Amino acid sequence: MRQIENLIRPHTGHITRTRVVTGGYGTATTFTVTAERGTWFVKATPNRPGGHLDAARREAAVGPFVTTVSPEIRFTVEDPDWFVVGFEHIDARPADFTPGSPDLPLLVDVLDRLAAIPLPPVAHDWHETRWDRFATEEERALFRGDDLVHADVHGRNVLIDGDGRSRLVDWEWPTRGAGLITLGSVAVQLVAAGHSAESAESWIGRCSAWQRADPDGLDAFARAGSRMMDWFANRHPEDTWLSALADAASTWSHHRARALR
Incomplete structure (x- = not known):
């Protein structure tokens, strides 16, 4: 910690407290x-090659373009051991995604603000491919697009500040793809939080991006997402949260399939 404090002190001045x-x-x-x-x-990532450092650098790169939904980045600094990003501090709490929560309209609001952000130049080549191996060639084509995708929107990544404003954090793997990927990921999180599939869709259906989403793409993403979560849950049976997400993804996928009949 002392090394990190020494690294950031030119930006912060004398440090009186860390938590x-x-x-x-x-x-x-x-x-x-x-x-x-x-x-x-402050987020400090070991400065060694690999996915964690790549993710930290992506988050720092996209930060200036997502200030309408996220805390601002105040500084970035690195040495041979650490890559460090300093963010605007906000006094906020995690969002509650459970049925009846007053935070649900705030979730819709931050998703609408996200949908209004043009694809940043830095994200031009960050094509979304994480679901490709769980999808057919025809399904994969439906996941392509020019939207800025945040596919990890859960209660800990949506923060509610004292003024009732929602913020979206943890931009460690933003991508370029179809906006329906963000919406579909949220649908699964809502089901995992206790919503029925119908209730989950009633909430994300209020988002502006839902009106533009290709129904066939949503169906395909639901199928691919269920396959992906089953794969992760089977690989890591000790992680009960993965099993819960796999169950939620299956529930939403079956709901989408029933709607086709």
């Missing part, structure tokens, strides 16, 4: 920093 933030995944060290120039949320 480690837990609950995330991956190898990043996350903490809040209070210093003479303000308070920041």
Whole structure:
């Protein structure tokens, strides 16, 4: 921690307090920093080649383009050991996705703000391919597009501040693809939070991007998403949260299939 503090001090000034933030995944060290120039949320990733560093660099690259939905990036700095991003600190809580939650309209709002963001130049070559191996060639074509995709929208990644404004965080793997991927991912999260498939679609159906989404693409994504989550759950049976998401993805996929009959 001392090495990271020394690295960021030119941006923060004298540091008076640090507090480690837990609950995330991956190898990043996350903490809040209070210093003479303000308070920041800091994410430090080991500076060694691999997916975690690639994800951290993507998050830093896309940050300036997503300020309408996310906390601003105040600084980035690195040395041979660490790649560090300092974000605007917001006093916020995780969103509640359960049925009847007052946060659900705020989820719709942040998804609408996301849909209004043009594809950033930095994301031009970040084509979405994560679902490709679980889809047919015809299905894969439906996942292509020119929208900025955030496919990990869950309760811990949607924050609600004291003014009731929703923010979307953890842009570690933004991609270029069809906006229906974001919506479909949210549908699965809502089902996992206790919604019926019908209720989940009633909420994401209020999003502006839903009106533009190809129904065939949604059907294909539901099928591919269910196959993907089954694969992950079978590989990691000890992770019960993966099993829960696999069940939710299956529920939504079956709902989409029934609607075709």
